[in-house]
Amino acid sequence: MRRARWQEWLPPGLVILGAFVLWEGLVALLRIPVFILPGPTAVWAAYLKWQEAIWFNAAQTLYTTLVGFGLALAGGMGLGLAIGYSTLVYRALYPLLVAFNSVPKVAIVPVLVIWFGIGTIPAILTAFLISFFPIVVNVATGLATLEPELQDVLRSLGATKREIFLKIGIPRSLPYFFASLKVAVTLAFVGAVISETVAANRGIGYLMIAASSRFEVPLVFAGLVVVAAMGVALFVLFAVIERQLTGWAYRGQAL
Amino acid sequence: MTATATTTGSFVRLEHVSASYEHEGQLVAAVEDVTLAVPQGAFVAVTGPSGCGKTTLLKLLAGLLRPSRGEVRVGGVPVRGPQKNVGMAFQNPILLPWRRTLDNVLLPLEIVEPHKRRFRQQRAEYAERARALLASVGMDGFGQRHPWEMSGGQQQRVSLCRALIHQPELLLLDEPFGALDAFTREELWLVLQGLWLERRFTVFLVTHDLREAIFLADVVYVMSPRPGRVVYETAVPLGRPRSLEDTFTPPFTETYHAVRRHIGEGGGR
Numbered sequence: 001m002r003r004a005r006w007q008e009w010l011p012p013g014l015v016i017l018g019a020f021v022l023w024e025g026l027v028a029l030l031r032i033p034v035f036i037l038p039g040p041t042a043v044w045a046a047y048l049k050w051q052e053a054i055w056f057n058a059a060q061t062l063y064t065t066l067v068g069f070g071l072a073l074a075g076g077m078g079l080g081l082a083i084g085y086s087t088l089v090y091r092a093l094y095p096l097l098v099a100f101n102s103v104p105k106v107a108i109v110p111v112l113v114i115w116f117g118i119g120t121i122p123a124i125l126t127a128f129l130i131s132f133f134p135i136v137v138n139v140a141t142g143l144a145t146l147e148p149e150l151q152d153v154l155r156s157l158g159a160t161k162r163e164i165f166l167k168i169g170i171p172r173s174l175p176y177f178f179a180s181l182k183v184a185v186t187l188a189f190v191g192a193v194i195s196e197t198v199a200a201n202r203g204i205g206y207l208m209i210a211a212s213s214r215f216e217v218p219l220v221f222a223g224l225v226v227v228a229a230m231g232v233a234l235f236v237l238f239a240v241i242e243r244q245l246t247g248w249a250y251r252g253q254a255l
Numbered sequence: 256m257t258a259t260a261t262t263t264g265s266f267v268r269l270e271h272v273s274a275s276y277e278h279e280g281q282l283v284a285a286v287e288d289v290t291l292a293v294p295q296g297a298f299v300a301v302t303g304p305s306g307c308g309k310t311t312l313l314k315l316l317a318g319l320l321r322p323s324r325g326e327v328r329v330g331g332v333p334v335r336g337p338q339k340n341v342g343m344a345f346q347n348p349i350l351l352p353w354r355r356t357l358d359n360v361l362l363p364l365e366i367v368e369p370h371k372r373r374f375r376q377q378r379a380e381y382a383e384r385a386r387a388l389l390a391s392v393g394m395d396g397f398g399q400r401h402p403w404e405m406s407g408g409q410q411q412r413v414s415l416c417r418a419l420i421h422q423p424e425l426l427l428l429d430e431p432f433g434a435l436d437a438f439t440r441e442e443l444w445l446v447l448q449g450l451w452l453e454r455r456f457t458v459f460l461v462t463h464d465l466r467e468a469i470f471l472a473d474v475v476y477v478m479s480p481r482p483g484r485v486v487y488e489t490a491v492p493l494g495r496p497r498s499l500e501d502t503f504t505p506p507f508t509e510t511y512h513a514v515r516r517h518i519g520e521g522g523g524r
Contacts, residue, residue: 147349149345149347149349150349150351152319152345152349153343153345153349153362154362154366155319155337156317156318156319156337156341156343156427157337157339157362157363157366157367157421158318158336158337158338158339158366158367159337159366163366167351167362167365167366168351171351171353172353174353246353248352248353248401248403249352249353
């Protein structure tokens with residue numbers, strides 16, 4: 001039943017490797033200058049050279065991302081459950097939420113800087129704002145799509161609304177919740193890096209802006225690759241947690 | 256034919272019950288002026304063409320729906336909402352997919368008093384009871400399966416166990432075997448009959464399978480097309496326990512023909 005491990009890891013590994021080879025090949029073949037598009041080897045060299053600075057800044061980005069994401073997780077779960085629980089709350093809040101989500105988050109960063117100054121807090125808040133919405137919507141959707149038949153089973157036993165919510169509402173919405181976490185955590189990275197490129201003196205976004213102003217393009221790319229790698233790592237982490245906790249939704253099949 | 260004509264002293268009583276539901280802004284009469292009585296421990300079946308309000312009748316008994324006129328009583332008490340002495344099984348098993356079989360069967364005990372109060376302390380005892388019940392329907396050793404790892408027939412057996420775990424006095428069945436193949440269905444008739452003979456709860460079965468109704472029930476009611484009214488009532492002249500062979504005997508076929516003649520009768524008023 002279970003597929004061998006190599007079948008799970010080999011195809012994506014080969015694709016990533018192939019992409020790097022293609023990238024290096026094109027850069028060499030077309031003789032693209034390093035300050036326009038550096039090849040993977042040049043990026044790797046820049047990474048080795050600036051390793052310490054990259055990880056110093058990456059740690060900051062990871063920190064702001066995770067704090068912002070943590071806030072989004074708690075707030076999103078809470079609001080999502082509230083919206084899913086009560087149609088009144090749903091009707092009252094949904095239009096505002098949609099309007100709020102339509103606002104480009106880059107446009108908010110300068111405002112946040114006026115309020116909180118340059119640095120950590122605007123990055124955390126941007127990460128929070130951008131990853132909050134998908135969690136709310138998914139949790140609320142999970143609750144809203146609760147099958148009436150499932151509710152009838154509990155109602156015929158005299159279950160209260162709260163019991164129905166606890167026994168079937170929450171378990172039923174967990175797969176939706178975890179699906180949204182995988183999206184939200186990568187979005188949180190986007191938010192943190194956006195904020196850092198606009199107003200910060202630490203973080204991968206700041207590093208990339210500083211490097212590009214000095215035409216250290218390989219370093220810019222090294223920063224990008226590190227952000228991407230951290231995003232993938234967190235995605236995988238949540239995919240594993242998801243599989244552990246809501247394996248039933250996938251009927252035991254590996255993802 | 257008049258076996259249950261008197262409604263006094265019966266366990267389940269419907270008196271001049273009418274009920275309607277709203278559909279696209281209009282009130283649709285689902286059942287009209289239904290009066291019937293079921294003595295404690297009896298097995299009755301209600302049958303009729305589709306859309307005759309059979310399921311509405313069950314919802315009235317389960318307390319999921321209030322009658323617009325008349326009164327529904329279970330155990331002498333007017334039904335005003337869901338009750339703890341009622342178990343219900345539906346056409347689809349509707350097991351909770353995140354729970355294993357055993358935890359699905361235990362679900363009512365987490366909700367119905369007095370079990371709810373004791374559930375944490377006596378979980379082991381309750382689990383033992385659930386395992387015994389599963390074994391009695393031929394599901395020994397299936398406790399740790401997830402619903403999707405079982406066939407439709409197996410899931411329906413689990414659903415029956417869930418409806419019975421809190422030892423309800425009244426079992427409501429809404430076409431419980433309708434989605435199963437003919438052989439599995441007949442197998443489950445025997446399983447249900449076995450459980451009923453052993454425990455003697457009152458059963459109210461809704462089905463459009465006439466053979467099922469006659470094979471299982473003491474009394475069969477036939478309802479007219481919407482708005483549903485009881486147009487025929489007959490006691491099944493077969494002893495217990497019944498075997499599948501009984502379905503080929505003259506009393507069975509005679510009853511079948513009599514019931515069949517009344518299907519579709521009295522529609523449109």
